[in-house]
Every structure is written in C-alpha cells, then in structure tokens.
Amino acid sequence: MNVIGFIRDNASLVLAYTGNHIALVLVVLALSLGLWISTGLLISRHERLAGAVIGLGNVIFCIPSISLFGLFMSVPGLGLGRRTATLVLVLYAMMPLVRSVHAGIRSVDGTVVDAGKGMGMTGLQLLLKIQVPMAWPAVFAGIRVTVVLITGIATMATFIGERNLGRLIHQGITRGDAEMIIAGALIVSVIALALDYAMGRMERIIISPGLQVQGGERPRVGA
Template identity: 35%
Template structure:
C-alpha cells in the first residue's frame, strides 16, 4: 500500500484522532492557564508561598509521564479526564514560572507611577503589570502548549485516543505507515501551535516596546 492509498483508507480515522488530540491539548492548556496564572499572582504576594508552590510543581515535573497517568487513573479512571489532568499538570510549570517572573520584573517606576495616580492594587495588576508582563506570560503559554500537544500522544495508554492511538496501532502491528500516520500529524500540530502563539507573542512584545518608547 503506497502513501496515497493509505491516506485515502485511513483519512477519516486520522482526522478523528487529530480532533481528539487537539481537544485534549486545548483543554489541558486552558486549565493550566486558569490555574497557573492565579497561582503566579499569589506567589508575588508571599515569598514563602512562592517557594512552596514552585517546589510542588517541580516535583510534579519529575514524575514520569506514564506513572503520573496511572496515579491519576486510580482516581478518575480511563478516558479523557485522566489524560487532560495529566497534560495540564505537565503544562503548569512554564506558565507559573513565566507569569511569576514577568510580574516580578515589571519596571518598578511604572508601578510607582500608577500608584501615584491613585490606582488600586487590582488596577495596578490588570492595567500595568499584566500588560507589561504579557510577552513573558505568552512565552510560557507557548512552551506549555508545545509540551501539551507533544505529550498528548501518551493519552492512548489510558484509553483517551488521540494520534498516539494510531502510533500504538502501528507499533503493535509493526506497520511503519500507521506509525507515520500518527507521528507526522502530531509533529505538524506542535510546529503549527508553536508558530501561531509565537506570532501572538511577537505582537505583544512589539506593543510593550512601543508603549515604553512612547512613555519615554
């Protein structure tokens, strides 16, 4: 069977598995953002809390992916939920680290200027700190997205599908074409996500630089 015949026969399956792959990855990233950014904000308020949160996240990162899946599977069972939670946990580190670093390194003079204008702490956070830290935050989200999309292939071990399922079919039947049918779309997704968020990151960086030049 040549490549064209293979794609014709399995195209429907590839599209379906790609959809599952994207669903799990996107869900994990959204959860990581929803959890990671508030955690990073909390970390900026208390150094001890920052150290504790960082330590917990670092410990999670050291757990092998299969082991983490099995641990979560004990509580959530087989399926999408287990895979999404595992991917979200793996994606937390770059989001938390970059958001924390971005907020902590905002120009103090900008914060003082905002405070001098009578801004509340919440206004300083949303109108000064977050806009200026956005390029660094987006860099963390970019890394997290690449991690999630690339790691989603392991979801097949807990019955969650995705492109990893096609790869496993190829491995179990020693079929190189099935392996490539899963691996190539997965690689393309990683590259596409990286490029897409990279463009958003560049635009955010340009806006911050333009705003700094204007205020100077």
C-alpha cells in the first residue's frame, strides 16, 4: 500500500478536493457560529423557548446525514451542490452549538450575576461582561466538537455533488481501492485535527486565565 504515492500521483485532484473540503467546512462554521451562538444566547434569556429549540436540534441531529442531504436536495431552489451541503451541515451544527451556549450561560454562578446586577449592570452588560465571558469554556468545547463533526460529515456531501474528500472515500469504496480510501480519510482527519488545534490555541487567548485551570488549582468560583 502506498498512500503517499497515491496522493503524489493525484496531487492536483487531491489538492482541489482538499481545498473544496476546507472551504465548505469554513463557510459552514462561520454561518453556524453566528446563527447558533445567537440562538443559544436568545434561548438562555427566554427559557421557555429553550426546550423546543434544543429538542429541534436533537431531532435534526438524529436524522442520518445521507438522508438529510437527499431530502434537501429535492427541495426546489436547493438542488445538487454547495447550497444544500452548506444548509444541511449548518443544521447539524445546531445541536452541539446551541446546547453548549445554553449550558454555558446557565452554568454561570448565579451569585456572580447577582453581584453584577447589584453593582448596577444592565441586562446587556450582564450578558456581555459576565455571562458570555464565563460561558466561553463550555461554548468552546461545543465549537471544537462541531468543527470535528462538520469536517467528518462534509464527506457525505459528495453524494449531492460536492467535489471534496468524500469523493476519494466513496470512489475508493466502489473501486475497492484501499489507498484511495485511506488517503481521503487521512486528509479529513488531518484537517479536523488542525482545525481543532487552531481552536485550542484561540481558546487559550480568548478564555480568561481566571477561568483556566492552572497547575491543578481549580478556580473557586465565587468562594
């Protein structure tokens, strides 16, 4: 078996597929973060919506991805291609993102919020200066799961016309070509790991050192 050899021999094709794959993942990620983080914030302020929205996210997440791609492909105006792929992947990202934002905001120590309110913070200030910064660790955990998830599921979009790494895997399967399958899977994994690593670096910058566990010393929130 010569995976490296396969990649070298088909360099331009593999490169094009990889580029498409990353482009799709990044677009989906950008849309999902904007959409689902704001949804998560919204439902944490309106708890009555939370059950329904999170429930919807769960239901979508439980539908097999291939059938979801197929379903949306048949919707007029969507059809084969990038638009459907993006939409479906954004829907998949709903569950982990909305849930982690909601859980993150809810896990914020009530006494800290109470103190902030007592100091004279407005509702928006409480959200932006206390709840969101304190929810970041949970939110970031959700984002990192989402990144890996999207990168993986994006391979399935090959069935609705996406020319990405899923195609290598799919064609590898139909041809019984193990090198091709492994090449596709390997690059997908590398992309997922790289994005996860990048998120990890970003996490260290964004999350306050006061919330990061240091040298086995756990933050004693509110104590």
